[in-house]
Amino acid sequence: xxxxxxxxxxxxxxxGPDPGAGAGELPGRSRxxxxxxxLQWVRAQPALAAAVGAFCVVAVAGLALSIPSxxxxxxxxxxVADDADPPPATAPSAAPDAAAPxxxxxxxxxxxPPPTSAPAARGPWLVQPASSRSPRGVALVYAYRALxxxxxxxxxxYVRLEGARSLLEGVEMVRWTMDPPPKDGDxxxxxxxxxxxxxxxxxxxxxxxxxxxxxxxKDGKAETLSRRIELPEPDQPGTG
Numbered sequence: 530x531x532x533x534x535x536x537x538x539x540x541x542x543x544x545g546p547d548p549g550a551g552a553g554e555l556p557g558r559s560r561x562x563x564x565x566x567x568l569q570w571v572r573a574q575p576a577l578a579a580a581v582g583a584f585c586v587v588a589v590a591g592l593a594l595s596i597p598s599x600x601x602x603x604x605x606x607x608x609v610a611d612d613a614d615p616p617p618a619t620a621p622s623a624a625p626d627a628a629a630p631x632x633x634x635x636x637x638x639x640x641x642p643p644p645t646s647a648p649a650a651r652g653p654w655l656v657q658p659a660s661s662r663s664p665r666g667v668a669l670v671y672a673y674r675a676l677x678x679x680x681x682x683x684x685x686x687y688v689r690l691e692g693a694r695s696l697l698e699g700v701e702m703v704r705w706t707m708d709p710p711p712k713d714g715d716x717x718x719x720x721x722x723x724x725x726x727x728x729x730x731x732x733x734x735x736x737x738x739x740x741x742x743x744x745x746x747k748d749g750k751a752e753t754l755s756r757r758i759e760l761p762e763p764d765q766p767g768t769g
Contacts, residue, residue, distance in 0.1 A: 689726030
């Protein structure tokens with residue numbers, strides 16, 4: 530490698546140019562700055578200058594690659610305020626109720642059951658005159674009413690004692706018998722029914738029958754009352 534250019538000294542030594550070196554300088558050459566000397570050096574050492582240039586290019590390229598990516602300006606985006614809410618990571622899922630449409634119409638009411646015919650009403654009670662009174666003042670009274678058609682019995686009836694309230698409260702029991710006797714053949718006993726007259730209840734197709742009431746009082750005495758119960762015959766028009 531060639532040495533330093535002749536005619537120049539190192540800076541900082543406080544001395545001026547070498548007087549004896551002026552004869553060796555090229556004519557017309559200026560000492561004002563280094564550009565001319567650099568060009569002369571390049572011309573004198575082209576291979577070394579090329580190597581230095583290549584080294585500089587490689588060094589600049591390596592320096593550019595070593596800069597962190599965050600320092601390199603990226604694509605331009607709209608400014609966003611620091612306090613702005615970040616966008617959600619995923620789109621909000623729909624509410625469970627909104628997953629599928631629902632039929633909001635009210636459910637249809639069940640069909641109404643077919644109308645049923647109202648049961649036939651029973652006829653009014655037809656109260657018959659009371660029998661003659663006993664020595665203690667009680668009598669037998671009965672009533673009947675027509676039943677709806679279609680059944681075995683056509684009439685419903687009852688027979689009971691009639692008398693003063695104080696007299697009926699003095700009755701201990703009443704034994705009823707029928708002629709002809711009922712199907713079971715047993716007598717019927719009524720107790721503690723002073724308010725109702727110790728009634729005997731029944732039903733039948735019609736016709737007549739007899740009843741007898743044996744009244745036993747709480748004072749130990751007893752008396753017997755009888756009467757005939759008459760209901761319309763099947764061939765007679767219904768009453769009511």
